[in-house]
Amino acid sequence: RGHLRALGQTTRIERSTVEQVRARIAFLREKTKEASNAKAFDFEQRLAEIKE
Amino acid sequence: MANTTVRGALAIHGQNPQYLVETVIRNRIYEDPYWKEHCFALTAETLIDKAIELKAIGGVYGNNKPTEFMCLLLKLLQIQPEKEILLEYLQAEEFKYLRALAVMYIRMTFRAVEVYEILEPLLKDFRKIRYRNSGGYHLTFMDEFVDQLLRDERVCDIILPRLTKRDVLEDNGEIGPRKSRLLDAMEGKEEEGSERGRSRS
Amino acid sequence: KEKEAEVPDVDDTDGLDPEGEFEAWRLRELARIKRDKEEAVARELEREEIERRRALPEEQRL
Known part of the structure; x- marks a missing residue:
């Protein structure tokens, strides 16, 4: 801890806000979008089929 | 510092939240290279990047080595993000290991009623997840994992807080x-x- | 270094067999519903048994 202080770094971790978390998720979502497009399976439709 | 709970953290089930991971495993985590190199100074925001890279859930494997999943779980207990943040994690549904991590954390720290209300709807999530233990990797499913969290006393080598x-x-x-x-x-x-x-x- | 050990040998890719994956879930969910129902019935039976014993006169209860 001492050496961090010496480097002028705070040892206290910042708290993230919900907004930051949301933004991060949105960003990562965009980034991985193409990869997850394959999963277009429709759960709702399957349930609808059971009803029949 | 790296191993202390965030200042102002609330006691969970009457104790320091980090103690929800028993001492033996906790100490192994503090020594773990992944913990030291990748978990240092993570925030609720930067932890997401790590969580979506997870390849498996699990507690310890091999010679009591903690999984990365376990390291991130302890990190969450340390930084104690707001409830809203955990719900955001859950809603980012394409990131299944982030969801699995959130589900485990919620089971360990939320009130019983909330645990049922938040976790039960996820019993419809049938995606595959890897579970790692000393025997290697095994296939399980999100719904199965959630069901275990709601019923078993011990999941991923962690003794869960008692659930009404x-x-x-x-x-x-x-x-x-x-x-x-x-x-x-x-x-x-x-x-x-x-x-x-x-x-x- | 120990990188080989880090590569999981289990495939967790979803959507390879959508029908099969859904069907497997349906069976798991059914099993859970059945299990929960059976547990509820067992609890109810136990409750009735306790009531019945309570209703008995002292000497029969022993």
Whole structure:
């Protein structure tokens, strides 16, 4: 801890806000979008089929 | 510092939240290279990047080596993000290991009623997840993992805080009967819109 | 270094067999519903048994 202080770094971790978390998720979502497009399976439709 | 709980953290189940991971495993985590190199100074925001890279859930494997999943779980206990943040994690559904991590954390730290209300709807998530233990990797499913968290005392080598049984909460009128999308479908109930579902409960 | 050990040998890719994956879930969910129902019945039986014993006169209860 001492050496961090010496480097002028705070040892206290910042708290993230919900907004930051949301933004991060949105960003990562965009980034991985193409990869997850394959999963277009429709759960709702399957349930609808059971009803029949 | 790296191993202390965030200042102002609330006691969970009457103790420092980090103690929910028993000492032996906790100490192994503090020594773990992944913990030291990748978990240092993570925030609720930067932890997401790590969580979506997870390849498996699990507690310890090999010679009591903690999984990365376990390291991130301890990190969450350390930084204690707000409830809203955990719900955001859950809603980012394409990131299944982030969801699995959130589910585990919620089970360990939220009130019983919330645990049932938040986790049970995820019993419809049938995606595959890897579970790692000393025997190697095994295939499980999100719904199975959630079901274990709701019923078992020990999951991923962690002794879970006691969870009030569902029927007790039901008898006290604190929670309605469990809804199953499958059961609803089989009984021919109409698709339940979120507004309608709310107003009914 | 120990990188080989880090590569999981289990495939967790979803959607390879959508029908099969859904069907497997349906069976798991059914099993859970059945299990929960059986447990509820067992609890109810136990409750009735306790009531019945309570209703018995002292000497029969022993």
